[in-house]
Amino acid sequence: MKTAFEESEKARKERQYEENVKYQQMLDEQDKLRKEQKAKEIEIERNSVYTLPQDKVITEEQRQRQLNEMRRAWEEDQQIKAQQKAELSKEQQLERERSNSALKDAKQRAELAEVEKRQRQQEEQQLHEQLQQEKQKQKLEAKQREIEELRTQKYTLPSGKQVTEAERLKQVEAMRAAWEEDQKAKQSQKDQRQKELEEQRSQNNAAVNKMKTAFEESEKARKERQYEENVKYQQMLDEQDKLRKEQKAKEIEIERNSVYTLPQDKVITEEQRQRQLNEMRRAWEEDQQIKAQQKAELSKEQQLERERSNSALKDAKQRAELAEVEKRQRQQEEQQLHEQLQQEKQKQKLEAKQREIEELRTQKYTLPSGKQVTEAERLKQVEAMRAAWEEDQKAKQSQKDQRQKELEEQRSQNNAAVNKMKTAFEESEKARKERQYEENVKYQQMLDEQDKLRKEQKAKEIEIERNSVYTLPQDKVITERKPPGAPQTHRPSFFWEKNEKIERKKPAPPPGRRPTNQSSTKS
Numbered sequence: 001m002k003t004a005f006e007e008s009e010k011a012r013k014e015r016q017y018e019e020n021v022k023y024q025q026m027l028d029e030q031d032k033l034r035k036e037q038k039a040k041e042i043e044i045e046r047n048s049v050y051t052l053p054q055d056k057v058i059t060e061e062q063r064q065r066q067l068n069e070m071r072r073a074w075e076e077d078q079q080i081k082a083q084q085k086a087e088l089s090k091e092q093q094l095e096r097e098r099s100n101s102a103l104k105d106a107k108q109r110a111e112l113a114e115v116e117k118r119q120r121q122q123e124e125q126q127l128h129e130q131l132q133q134e135k136q137k138q139k140l141e142a143k144q145r146e147i148e149e150l151r152t153q154k155y156t157l158p159s160g161k162q163v164t165e166a167e168r169l170k171q172v173e174a175m176r177a178a179w180e181e182d183q184k185a186k187q188s189q190k191d192q193r194q195k196e197l198e199e200q201r202s203q204n205n206a207a208v209n210k211m212k213t214a215f216e217e218s219e220k221a222r223k224e225r226q227y228e229e230n231v232k233y234q235q236m237l238d239e240q241d242k243l244r245k246e247q248k249a250k251e252i253e254i255e256r257n258s259v260y261t262l263p264q265d266k267v268i269t270e271e272q273r274q275r276q277l278n279e280m281r282r283a284w285e286e287d288q289q290i291k292a293q294q295k296a297e298l299s300k301e302q303q304l305e306r307e308r309s310n311s312a313l314k315d316a317k318q319r320a321e322l323a324e325v326e327k328r329q330r331q332q333e334e335q336q337l338h339e340q341l342q343q344e345k346q347k348q349k350l351e352a353k354q355r356e357i358e359e360l361r362t363q364k365y366t367l368p369s370g371k372q373v374t375e376a377e378r379l380k381q382v383e384a385m386r387a388a389w390e391e392d393q394k395a396k397q398s399q400k401d402q403r404q405k406e407l408e409e410q411r412s413q414n415n416a417a418v419n420k421m422k423t424a425f426e427e428s429e430k431a432r433k434e435r436q437y438e439e440n441v442k443y444q445q446m447l448d449e450q451d452k453l454r455k456e457q458k459a460k461e462i463e464i465e466r467n468s469v470y471t472l473p474q475d476k477v478i479t480e481r482k483p484p485g486a487p488q489t490h491r492p493s494f495f496w497e498k499n500e501k502i503e504r505k506k507p508a509p510p511p512g513r514r515p516t517n518q519s520s521t522k523s
Helices: 002-047 060-152 165-257 270-362 375-466
Strands: 154-156 162-164 364-366 372-374
Touching: 002 060, 002 375, 060 165, 060 375, 162 165, 165 270, 165 375, 270 375, 372 375
Parallel strands: none
Antiparallel strands: 154 162, 364 372
């Protein structure tokens, strides 16, 4: 409702601002039109020139007489204009006073409407505050009634006995104290069991660590033996490589030294040459046999060495396989030992759990009254206490639902009151808008009346200007003036000495009509 009121107030201020702007624009336009009209009148007066025929000759006496007549006519014309202007000013003053009075009345009505609006706002605010105070008061009273009802309410226990809230709270406190004692006893047993489990776990960890240390030492010794065997095997391979290189060097040296030369300067016979060739062939064959024999011996040694090397490799491989088999066996044994330890732990846990369950089953608890009960009896009592607590909660919930229902009814009544107040506010707002509309219509009518009066006044001024009569010397004959807007071909004029032009003020033409340049007549 407050939001709707703020929106309506905002819209009203915007409309008021627009109306003020339009009214100010209208005043500015009127002021502008008056200034333009005044400027036109001044311009027309400035350009009003009366000429005399250039070819007329008069005496000084006639000229003085004409001047006196013109001065007298001009003075009479000025008196008539002053009188008309005074009457017009008086009417304008009356019109302005009526306009100012209407504006003042409109302003007073607007101020009165603003005061009424503020009063309505204050009344609505006071009504809203009263409703809020009433709501707070009702809430406090409801809370006090609820507290009083809870203080004096009686509860029925499972045994059929009725107790007050204080007695019920005392019993609940006693039950809570017994439950806390029970929890403390359970916690002490749990701590004792935890301590035993920690000791068992530390013993198992010590056994596992000992077994792990033994395995690490055996693994370290195996790696050291493996390293020594690898070093020996590498040394054997290096020796074999060295022997092969030496044998190869010997063969190369023998090949290099096997050279058969003949003296170049000796001459032999064919028989000698054949004999030498046969000897050389025989020596070569013997040499080849020796080489083959050496090679065979060397191959035999190499074969023996290779067999020894292969045997060593085979032995090393067998030792490695044996070490791997031993390692797997140790790992399997360790795994089996670990599984046995885990099974032993699980078995111990199960036994401990069974012992704990058995102890709990046979354990007796001491109630605050001094009576000792078993776990089953204690659980039965706890179940009875829980049932009583549930009944208590149900009773509280029913009371809460009843109180909620009453609050809903109270809220619906408050909403109805608020809606009623909102309807009244809307009706007052509607009436205010209707009054505002009527005032605006009256104000517009007043403006229309003012405009109509201004137009009538302007028409009167134009009529007065149109009917303004200018007097000339009695011995001057002029033609009849034509209607405004038609060219004046026989306008009277005067001749002055040295052909000077004398300016004379004349009334301004009506708005929107240009002044006509009227030609003078020749006498």
